[in-house]
Every structure is written in structure tokens, then in C-alpha cells.
Amino acid sequence: MEVRGPNLQNDGESGRPTHPRGFPSGEAGKSNHNTGGRYVDFRVSVVLPAGGTGERTGLLTPKQFCSFLGRPLISYTIQAFERVSWIRSVVVVVAKENMDLMMDIIQRFQHQRVRVVPGGSTRHRSICNGVMALGEGETPAADRPEVVIIHDAVRPFVDEDFLHKIATAAKEQGAAGAIRPLVSTVIATTSEGYLDHSLERVKYRASEMPQGFTYDVIRQAYQRCTESDFEFGTECLHLALQYCGTNAKLIEGPPTLWKVTYKRDLAAAESIIKETLSRTACLITGGSAPAVALAGALRKAAGALEMELDVVPDLAGDNGGYLLKEWNFIQVSVSRRLSEVEALLAALEAANRAVLHPPVVIWVHLSGAGESSAGPEPSAFWDLASRARLRNVLLYGLRLHQSKDAERWERSVLRAAEIASALIQGRSPALVGQLLQA
Ligand SMILES: Nc1ccn([C@@H]2O[C@H](COP(=O)(O)OP(=O)(O)OP(=O)(O)O)[C@@H](O)[C@H]2O)c(=O)n1
Numbered sequence: 001m002e003v004r005g006p007n008l009q010n011d012g013e014s015g016r017p018t019h020p021r022g023f024p025s026g027e028a029g030k031s032n033h034n035t036g037g038r039y040v041d042f043r044v045s046v047v048l049p050a051g052g053t054g055e056r057t058g059l060l061t062p063k064q065f066c067s068f069l070g071r072p073l074i075s076y077t078i079q080a081f082e083r084v085s086w087i088r089s090v091v092v093v094v095a096k097e098n099m100d101l102m103m104d105i106i107q108r109f110q111h112q113r114v115r116v117v118p119g120g121s122t123r124h125r126s127i128c129n130g131v132m133a134l135g136e137g138e139t140p141a142a143d144r145p146e147v148v149i150i151h152d153a154v155r156p157f158v159d160e161d162f163l164h165k166i167a168t169a170a171k172e173q174g175a176a177g178a179i180r181p182l183v184s185t186v187i188a189t190t191s192e193g194y195l196d197h198s199l200e201r202v203k204y205r206a207s208e209m210p211q212g213f214t215y216d217v218i219r220q221a222y223q224r225c226t227e228s229d230f231e232f233g234t235e236c237l238h239l240a241l242q243y244c245g246t247n248a249k250l251i252e253g254p255p256t257l258w259k260v261t262y263k264r265d266l267a268a269a270e271s272i273i274k275e276t277l278s279r280t281a282c283l284i285t286g287g288s289a290p291a292v293a294l295a296g297a298l299r300k301a302a303g304a305l306e307m308e309l310d311v312v313p314d315l316a317g318d319n320g321g322y323l324l325k326e327w328n329f330i331q332v333s334v335s336r337r338l339s340e341v342e343a344l345l346a347a348l349e350a351a352n353r354a355v356l357h358p359p360v361v362i363w364v365h366l367s368g369a370g371e372s373s374a375g376p377e378p379s380a381f382w383d384l385a386s387r388a389r390l391r392n393v394l395l396y397g398l399r400l401h402q403s404k405d406a407e408r409w410e411r412s413v414l415r416a417a418e419i420a421s422a423l424i425q426g427r428s429p430a431l432v433g434q435l436l437q438a
């Protein structure tokens, strides 16, 4: 039995899944927006095993459902994949008793392209259920993934570049896996608990996730493996080699690929999540051409500052998910009126998240070339920011005058990106309500 999340549908035109931020991915998984221009020309789906109980944390709540800033760990992992527009679908595998909880998380955080299938008594059984779900029933061959990425749901810090390396290598080699240097030496023990021998550490690596496989390889591996594999195995790469003769390409991954296993890992994950909160923002254009043009320039400038901007025209429909997932917003207005940013503040209040962590809102007033660069009454903006501050929202103002001189305009945009990045990183109460000039 599988349960489909909301809108597990295509964009209605091209048959491609829509990007979770409300605009379609390019052809055949080509990305056409802020994913660094990465794309693949084959179909990729993901299986996230999340059916465990997390015994080693010592907590009653399975670690994948432990929350940080009001959001379960698994939601952060799913979003890491949602940001990758060339991934067509995500299958989350959870214990039967957690299916409703998982569906609630998908609905609440408006995750797209996600479906939920029941797990098994072991990790391999859960992964197998996820893999089989990708091709079961009447799924036409043309809709089946060509590559399946398997990634533990409790490894939330995975980036698109590495996913791209794994998926590409899996397509070429049949299988690919992430590895990391060993931190401790591996030793073999005798049955009496003494040292038997130690392994030469330089010859070994830790097998991590994500891993990638062609769909045929991983499906065949699970069709052929034994009950003992299902019960005691921990390595999908081994199954591919043992049962398909497919030797995985091993790719050293970044240190961020670690798995949340013990209670201390949850504290580390929370700290990293908080630290990365200031590296993304949702930029709302309001749909006007000058604002959309500014958004593109700001996104490029912000990228150089290691900040990722997701650009949307508004927060209607699927984009409403930002109110639950994003902590930083940039509202661009070509009018001096504060109505658009007032609407954003009202939506944030309705989402009621500020008690956990103060969201940052930067109102950018873009005055057009040839117009007066006068902004709103400073006192009106100050009053609005003061009211927002009472609701734990940090509102800053930034005025940007569109210059006809291309070089001068480019410098202004870069300065605006630098100021926005500094405001988001700093979250300074002292600058709340100020109308800064880029
Ligand atoms: N029957 C299982 C067991 C594990 N997993 C998933 O496999 C991933 C890695 O496994 P692990 O870290 O061992 O998770 P747990 O089995 O939950 O941890 P523990 O061994 O401490 O109980 C986790 O996302 C876990 O939810 C799964 O889908 N189905």
C-alpha cells in the first residue's frame, strides 16, 4: 500500500513534475533556475529509508521525526532533494505505524513529488520496498526511473553537486557510492574479546550515502538477494556486486554526509541547521518585470556570496510552503506603498513560526530609472517594523534606484546583495526599521 502526497503530479503540460517552488523544471530534468545550472538527461528518483526506530539515540521518538525549529529532521532531508529540479520523485519508506505521521509532515510542509510506502523490519527490507514501489503496478517503462538514488533519511546535509556526481556515475557504471576516510582503525576481535588483527586503515574507507544505481541493477539485486542479506546486510553496493556483478564507482563525499545515529548527533544536526538557515532566502517579486529582472541579478550576486535565493512571484499555491520552511524573505516592490510587505508580514504571522526563531524580512524598494528615488515615509516604515518586532519578525528596508548606467547598476545590485546577506546573517535588532541605501 502506498500513499501519495499532495500534487504528486506533473506540471500538466510537459508531463514533467513541477519544481516544488511552483515552476516547471526544464526538459527531461534540465533545471532552469537556481540549482546552479545542473541537469541530467535521464530520469532520476530517490528512495529515502526512514523506517527505523532510532534505538541508539535512546529516545522514544524515531530520530527521523525529531524536530528542530518546529520541523522534523526528515522534512529537512526531503527539502534537500526538492531543491534539485532534475529529481522526478521521492519515495519515503516509513514504518506502517508512522505512515499517517509522514503524510501529515508532507501536507504541513507542502513537500512535492513525494510518496510514502511502508517499510520493513530491516533497512534492506525498507529500501527494497521503496525500490519496488518505483516500478510497481502499471508504471509504464517510460515512467520508471533510469537511476535510483538511495539516501538515509537521517542524513539531511546532502548537496546537489554531490548528488549529481553520484547519479551520473551510477548511470555510467551501474552503481556508485559515497565514501569517507575512516576516523578510527578497524580491528577484528577474537570470540574471547581480544584483538585478532587490525586492518591497514589506509586501504579502507567508510561507506556513506547517497548511493546511486541504475534501476535495473538495484531492482535485480533485491530480487536475487537472500533472506540473510535482508536480515543482516547493511550495504547496497555489496548486493549490486554480489548479485549483478556491478562494481560500484566510489566517490569521496564531503564531511557533511554523516548519519544522525546517537543523541549527540541530533544536537549537532540542530546546530548545523541553525547555521545554514541564513544561507537561503525566498525572494518575492510581485511579478513586475523590473522586480523579476532585479531578482535574477540579485540571485546571481547572492550566489557569489554563498547565498541561495529562490525566486517566486508570490506565495500563492505551492509557494505558500515557504512560509513554513523558509526563515528569510526579500520582498521587492516597485511601489513606495508598503502593502506588499504588510501582506507578507500578515502571512508570516498566520503561519505562526516566529516564536521558534525570528524570521527576517527585507523590503527592497526598487525605484525605476527616471523616477524620483524617494522611498516611503521613514516613520511609516519604522512603525511597521516596530509592530513586526513585537511579533518577533525582523523587518529591514533597502532602497535601490535603477540606474541607466549598466556599470553603476551592477555595483548597486552587488551592494544590495551584500547588505541583504549581512542583514540575514546578522539579524541585528539595531537595524530593524532602518531604510538602508544600496
Ligand atoms: N527497518 C529499518 C531500519 C532503518 N531504516 C532507515 O535506515 C536509515 C539508516 O539506518 P539507522 O541509522 O540504523 O537507523 P535506525 O535503524 O532507526 O537506528 P537504530 O539502529 O539506532 O535503531 C535510517 O534513516 C532508518 O530510518 C529503515 O528504513 N528501515
Ligand SMILES: O=P(O)(O)OC[C@@H](O)[C@@H](O)[C@@H](O)CO
Residues within 6 Å of the ligand: 123, 152, 207, 208, 209, 234, 235, 236, 237, 259
Ligand atoms: O547500519 P546502519 O543501519 O546504522 O546505517 C546504515 C549504514 O550502514 C549505511 O547507511 C552506510 O554504511 C552505506 O551503506
